[in-house]
Amino acid sequence: MSKSSPLPHVAAAGRSRLLRTVALLSILSAVTGCSAVDRLSQIGETPKLNAIENPTAQPGYKPVSMPMPKPETVSYNPNSLWRNGSRSFFKDQRAHQIGDLLTVTVNITDQANFANETVRNRTGKEDSGITDFIGAQTITQAHKILPGRILTTDSTSQYDGKGTIQRQESLQTNVAAVVTQVLPNGNLVVEGKQEIRVNYEMRELIVAGIVRPEDIQSDNTIDSSKIAQARISYGGRGQISDFQQPRYGQQVMDVLLPF
Known part of the structure; x- marks a missing residue:
């Protein structure tokens, strides 16, 4: 009984990847399409100046609201040309x-100008074992029964971080x-x-x-x-x-x- 060929599966996977690529390119084209068309229409022309508009009529304009003190009453003095305020x-x-x-x-x-540097080092070592237990050294072949080193660990950590900022505007x-x-x-x-x-x-x-x-x-x-x-x-x-x-x-x- 002959086995089915894996070629159809490979072709299907290739078509799936191709469709995903085409979909991605379509999305990118839709996003940048309008901008590209505008730029193509302005080839050979100087950038256009924006019209003078009322700033308060622009989309997204919001009046400024800040903490205000209590209003003061303006007083007028009779027979005086000076007004308070x-x-x-x-x-x-x-x-x-x-x-x-x-x-x-x-x-x-x-x-x-900022310059920062951080250096960190750490070293750790753990060692434990059994070499003699109730006169075990007098017993023949005792070293084969008793473990030598039960646990031996070594750890080393090192960190060196540097940062420099230089800005002039x-x-x-x-x-x-x-x-x-x-x-x-x-x-x-x-x-x-x-x-x-x-x-x-x-x-x-x-x-x-x-x-x-x-x-x-x-x-x-x-x-x-x-x-x-x-x-x-x-x-x-x-x-x-x-x-x-x-x-x-x-x-x-x-x-x-x-x-």
Whole structure:
């Protein structure tokens, strides 16, 4: 009686692997298809600037909610040109209400050096046995009956870990921001976005956070170090950025591969 050939099973396994590969490629194509089509449609063209839009109308925008002190009642003195709470006798030209503009001076100089080392060594040894038991050495062939070493163990552990971090970052630029919200205590929520296109490369700077009106200088500028909850982003997109980024397939393999 002849045995069945394993070739049909091998072919079925091959077809199964092929179907799984095709399904995976289909999923990847569906995910990156829209992006690839957009990039292909922009070949030979400069990156397009985004339209100026209302920041509060953007998807995902949420008003800022912070702990507020009790509101103070503004009092007016009769026969007086001065009002309590005013910062100047004349009109203040600094930003103070929704829609006003102010200039944010981004000045970031960050430098950090860390060096850590951990060394750990441990050695252990256990040895036990029976060499003489009630005059057993006088008995002939006693060494064949009594065990020599019942338990003998040796262990050695050694660990050496080193870590070094060297970082130096510097960013100096200016960006105009708009007041999008006035908090109950008078603090201002600002947000600014700047796009610069040079040839086929787009540079984008985003600044957002909360500022105190008292920290705004007389020339209507404020330093980025005085912005609370600051969110500063500086990056780019275009042909140079594309070449600096690894391909989608390589990024997927870096995430999935365990080695």
